[in-house]
Amino acid sequence: MTGRRSVSDDPRSIAYDVLTAVSRDDAYANLVLPKLLRERGVSGRDAAFATELAYGASRARGTLDAIIASVAGRPVTGLDQPVADVLRLGAYQVLYTRVPAHAAVGTAVSLVRRAAGHRPAGFVNAVMRKIAARPLDAWLHKLTPADEVGALALKYAHPEWIVSAFRDALGGDKELPALLAADNTAPAVHLCARPGLIGRDELAAATGGRPGALSPYAVILPGGAPGDVAAVAGGRAHVQDEGSQVVALRLAEAPLDGPDARWLDLCAGPGGKAALLGSLAALRDARLDAVEVSAHRARLVEKAVAGLPVTVHEADGRTFGADGTYDRVLVDAPCTGLGALRRRPEARWRREPSDVPELAALQRSLLASAVRLTRPGGLIGYVTCSPHLDETRAIAEAAEGVEAAEAPVQLWPHRDGTDAMYLALLRRVA
Ligand SMILES: C[S@@+](CC[C@H](N)C(=O)[O-])C[C@H]1O[C@@H](n2cnc3c(N)ncnc32)[C@H](O)[C@@H]1O
Known part of the structure; x- marks a missing residue:
């Protein structure tokens, strides 16, 4: 079935609403997003795109904020919330996805008009155009601090104190890039075949999953919703x-x-x-x-x-x-x-x-x-x-x-x- 999309079920609007709920109401993106997708009847590719934008912009916030601040000439915390979140979403699209720059700039301007009226539209347009003028690598190169922790924090979008804590726990720098990159990748869903209730191989066969390497009860799912797995619905396995x-x-x-x-x-x-x-x-x-x-x-x-x-x-x-x-x-x-x-x-x-x-x-x-x-x-x-x-x-x-x-x-x-x-x-x- 084909149908015209309304404003509210556009993936970019959904992603913006998620960012707003996170910054204004202290909500959790991974709880708000599935609810909005359900309420607005969005699925398939649109849902995947809304997820990429909402989660990606939430994860990369510190790096996006550094870039926006360098263009705007003031910290993002000093901007009104709708302006800040529209810019984060727009910057994420131009720097981290294949969305063409003109489309991302256009969306940012129309989103901010809807959220905050006409007044900030010119500012958002100007900031977005400047951000779109360089690729991410060039921004990172321009803004990277001299110290190793600060550089990794910017590149992999983690607060510096967390990068330092990881370095201390790992006992050195060597594995830090791999760890920080892993933090930016959505994890596979793991199931636990409850001992005595279902065999791990039976669960793997029923789900198309593969056995885990570390726990004799673990099954790693290839994708899909774990709620659809009969053994989970029947209490013989759980997500873990x-x-x-x-x-x-x-x-x-x-x-x-x-x-x-x-x-x-x-x-x-x-x-x-x-x-x-x-x-x-x-x-x-x-x-x-x-x-x-x-x-x-x-x-x-x-x-x-x-x-x-x-x-x-x-x-x-x-x-x-x-x-x-x-x-x-x-x-x-x-x-x-x-x-x-x-x-x-x-x-x-x-x-x-x-x-x-x-x-x-x-x-x-x-x-x-x-x-x-x-x-x-x-x-x-x-x-x-x-x-x-x-x-x-x-x-x-x-x-x-x-x-x-x-x-x-x-x-x-x-x-x-x-x-x-x-x-x-x-x-x-x-
Ligand atoms: C890390 S979670 C536990 C996860 C859980 N073991 C599992 O595998 O699903 C920590 C839990 O401790 C609870 N908690 C916090 N303070 C507590 C306290 N003083 N006594 C008992 N539980 C507490 C929290 O509400 C939270 O549910």
């Missing part, structure tokens, strides 16, 4: 990054002397690891308690673990439970999420360096509580989806009453194809 599977499995499978029937997930929402641990618990005559402080997320855990030997508690993990009563305890701590930036296009620009010490204090308390709840000889898996050393090594090494049970694990998107998950496997000493 292979790295998340690996860290949960390392805790569940580490050798343990003595009883092994009481397991705990101290930070369970939305329930991915609780579902995997719960499936394993069912096969090993164990039970899992899953604790989550947020009511909404506790409900998500309940849904995720339906039918498994899991009890969900809506509670604060810092004060939960009786001392020394668990054999295996997972602390999948709230963190900056710097290891999963490829999943949330705008997240890198929203996080602040000051988030790290704030979260580190919570991480320390939750880990101390996990140690308190674990019996002597029992195991604790301290996990983050951030590789920031202040959230990983510093927290694990400062924990009291434990010793290392195995060498820590740090996964990386560019090496392992997973989120940058960290695991310290600790044993409670008497």
Whole structure:
């Protein structure tokens, strides 16, 4: 069927509305975009183009802002929100896509007219024409600072403090470009074939996916919507990054002397690891308690673990439970999420360096509580989806009453194809 497109279902308008929701309402691009596409009945190539523009411009914001500011002669934060977002979207189109410059300039002018009236149209037109006069490489060359971190931050569109944190965690510069590039690439969807409920090969055959290299339960999908997979709809598999599977499995499978029937997930929402641990618990005559402080997320855990030997508690993990009563305890701590930036296009620009010490204090308390709840000889898996050393090594090494049970694990998107998950496997000493 052919039909005339209205203004609101044009991919560029949708992308602009996503950028507006992100900058004005602190929304998440990956939640707003699918909703807008559904509401406006946009699919196929138009949906793919709207996605590329919305996610691409959100990811590249710092670099786009540097270029816009150099042309406008003032910081983008000093521009009105509609002008700033129209310019980001326009600059993204001319510098990162094959959209012809005249089309991108024309769209930017009509978008800003609709969003903010005629007054800023001349300014937007002039800035866009100047941006379109050079390719991206030339802009990067012109604006690149002398220092290595600043240069990588501009080229790969990451804040400098995050580039520095990655360099520290990698122990050098060598792999930084590959890591930063991996952050700018949308990840494949991974499924977890729930142990005892469906075989990994059966799930791979049913989905056209391939087995993961790191988790015996992982299937990497070639594309498509995981909600369409019958095993996911039927609760025999769930969507879960292979790295998340690996860290949960390392805790569940580490050798343990003595009883092994009481397991705990101290930070369970939305329930991915609780579902995997719960499936394993069912096969090993164990039970899992899953604790989550947020009511909404506790409900998500309940849904995720339906039918498994899991009890969900809506509670604060810092004060939960009786001392020394668990054999295996997972602390999948709230963190900056710097290891999963490829999943949330705008997240890198929203996080602040000051988030790290704030979260580190919570991480320390939750880990101390996990140690308190674990019996002597029992195991604790301290996990983050951030590789920031202040959230990983510093927290694990400062924990009291434990010793290392195995060498820590740090996964990386560019090496392992997973989120940058960290695991310290600790044993409670008497
Ligand atoms: C990284 S997420 C856990 C992800 C989860 N394990 C999974 O695999 O789906 C951290 C969770 O800890 C919860 N949380 C934060 N503070 C908490 C606290 N004091 N006690 C228990 N849960 C907490 C957050 O609401 C969030 O759902």
